[in-house]
Amino acid sequence: MTPNKENFIKAIYELGGDHSVISNKKLVKNLSISAASVTEMNARLLKENLISHVPYRGVKLTASGIRIAHQLIRKHRIWEVFLSEKLGYNWNEVHADADLLEHVSSDLLIERLNDFLDEPEFDPHGGVIPNKDGSLPETSAFPLTDVSTGRPFTIKEVDDDEEFLNYLLEKDIQLGDHYTLTDVESFDGPLTLETPEGRQILIGHKAAFKILVDYVV
Amino acid sequence: MTPNKENFIKAIYELGGDHSVISNKKLVKNLSISAASVTEMNARLLKENLISHVPYRGVKLTASGIRIAHQLIRKHRIWEVFLSEKLGYNWNEVHADADLLEHVSSDLLIERLNDFLDEPEFDPHGGVIPNKDGSLPETSAFPLTDVSTGRPFTIKEVDDDEEFLNYLLEKDIQLGDHYTLTDVESFDGPLTLETPEGRQILIGHKAAFKILVDYVV
DNA sequence: GAACATTTTTAGTCTATCCTAAAAATATAT
DNA sequence: ATATATTTTTAGGATAGACTAAAAATGTTC
Ligand SMILES: [Mn+2]
Ligand SMILES: [Mn+2]
Ligand SMILES: [Mn+2]
Ligand SMILES: [Mn+2]
Numbered sequence: 185m186t187p188n189k190e191n192f193i194k195a196i197y198e199l200g201g202d203h204s205v206i207s208n209k210k211l212v213k214n215l216s217i218s219a220a221s222v223t224e225m226n227a228r229l230l231k232e233n234l235i236s237h238v239p240y241r242g243v244k245l246t247a248s249g250i251r252i253a254h255q256l257i258r259k260h261r262i263w264e265v266f267l268s269e270k271l272g273y274n275w276n277e278v279h280a281d282a283d284l285l286e287h288v289s290s291d292l293l294i295e296r297l298n299d300f301l302d303e304p305e306f307d308p309h310g311g312v313i314p315n316k317d318g319s320l321p322e323t324s325a326f327p328l329t330d331v332s333t334g335r336p337f338t339i340k341e342v343d344d345d346e347e348f349l350n351y352l353l354e355k356d357i358q359l360g361d362h363y364t365l366t367d368v369e370s371f372d373g374p375l376t377l378e379t380p381e382g383r384q385i386l387i388g389h390k391a392a393f394k395i396l397v398d399y400v401v
Numbered sequence: 402m403t404p405n406k407e408n409f410i411k412a413i414y415e416l417g418g419d420h421s422v423i424s425n426k427k428l429v430k431n432l433s434i435s436a437a438s439v440t441e442m443n444a445r446l447l448k449e450n451l452i453s454h455v456p457y458r459g460v461k462l463t464a465s466g467i468r469i470a471h472q473l474i475r476k477h478r479i480w481e482v483f484l485s486e487k488l489g490y491n492w493n494e495v496h497a498d499a500d501l502l503e504h505v506s507s508d509l510l511i512e513r514l515n516d517f518l519d520e521p522e523f524d525p526h527g528g529v530i531p532n533k534d535g536s537l538p539e540t541s542a543f544p545l546t547d548v549s550t551g552r553p554f555t556i557k558e559v560d561d562d563e564e565f566l567n568y569l570l571e572k573d574i575q576l577g578d579h580y581t582l583t584d585v586e587s588f589d590g591p592l593t594l595e596t597p598e599g600r601q602i603l604i605g606h607k608a609a610f611k612i613l614v615d616y617v618v
Numbered sequence: 619g620a621a622c623a624t625t626t627t628t629a630g631t632c633t634a635t636c637c638t639a640a641a642a643a644t645a646t647a648t
Numbered sequence: 649a650t651a652t653a654t655t656t657t658t659a660g661g662a663t664a665g666a667c668t669a670a671a672a673a674t675g676t677t678c
Pocket of ligand 2: 191282283284287
């Protein structure tokens with residue numbers, strides 16, 4: 185396993201490759217490499233039985249491919265917790281360094297880091313940290329776009345994308361915040377959220393899709 | 402700069418390449434690569450002006466080569482402090498992980514880690530941590546083989562080699578310990594050290610060379 | 619100083635990863 | 649259904665890094 189292969193598998197996973205076939209096009213865009221390079225990497229991973237391939241359609245992770253993705257994401261997210269909680273990184277700064285560190289982390293290192301951090305369950309963006317064995321803990325959260333008006337909810341997880349996180353910083357939206365949906369414009373228009381204190385926040389439909397929430401009990 | 406080049410430059414430095422010409426043979430042994438690969442890497446580093454090369458004699462670091470070596474060693478040693486002090490690694494466990502982490506550490510990461518660790522001066526083996534600008538703090542220490550009998554001294558630094566560190570663990574020799582040299586066998590024979598409590602420790606000449614000490618004032 | 623030994627360099631390959639350009643397959647629009 | 653557009657694959661190259669085997673240079677021994 186090399187850093188390149190690991191990143192490639194992670195990209196497939198993050199595009200939904202654990203349950204559906206991902207096109208080369210999507211990987212080209214996500215990884216910023218040429219289409220030819222995607223075809224080549226597919227061939228390599230196919231030989232190692234980490235993906236299944238439907239010619240001219242795309243690829244899907246096998247069970248062992250998914251396990252490797254989960255283990256890499258575990259490393260990534262534990263590093264993000266460390267950078268955020270111990271080194272004072274903002275949540276929009278952690279990703280880049282974690283993306284490098286994840287590839288040079290021995291199991292020993294990750295488990296000791298995990299202990300040092302008191303076995304965190306979530307990364308700074310609310311992403312759940314996979315278990316050591318490569319399984320994924322159960323979580324319940326759904327996109328903000330699916331929330332019903334009037335029923336209070338809380339922010340559970342947000343997209344780990346630097347630009348988007350800056351947008352949330354501007355709007356002062358944080359994990360754990362409580363809101364109520366008061367209005368939705370039709371035709372995928374913006375959503376209006378209200379804080380318990382009565383402050384109104386306007387969120388575009390595309391942004392709302394990158395925010396996962398859950399109802400307050 | 403790639404991890405391979407960085408390791409190569411560090412190896413030259415650790416073999417004395419900051420002040421003398423290092424043969425390919427030594428690098429072959431140190432890095433466990435073929436002689437041909439050493440010749441090739443020399444050519445690459447020469448083109449980047451990081452080394453000077455005397456054909457059939459060996460290589461020596463240029464000023465910028467030395468600066469790069471120091472900056473890498475800074476990263477390496479700061480990571481070693483972290484692994485040792487925060488994650489509970491033993492001093493014979495830290496090297497391997499630090500050897501990987503050093504290559505994926507942004508300046509931001511290293512400076513924040515340095516703050517988090519309260520700006521340590523030395524790594525777990527007593528090696529001085531180079532400054533951020535690539536300069537080296539002054540230190541005074543000399544090999545145990547050069548110590549005079551009867552004058553109390555303290556352990557300042559030991560070789561960062563897993564096998565050797567295990568040997569020191571067995572002999573219960575630690576940084577900061579105080580001893581007096583009571584006897585030296587001729588013909589590079591073993592040295593006899595005595596603790597303040599009167600316990601006697603026998604050290605082979607080769608091992609004594611890997612231990613740096615300084616007199617107690 | 620010739621003979622032998624050691625070390626370094628060169629020549630020729632290999633793999634991983636990337637690329638561009640062209641060909642083949644698939645999708646869309648009229 | 650055909651023409652056009654998009655996507656994927658193939659073909660051919662590049663670079664970093666590693667190797668082995670052979671050639672060239674240097675060192676050592678008698
Ligand atoms: Mn991330
Ligand atoms: Mn990564
Ligand atoms: Mn070390
Ligand atoms: Mn290293």
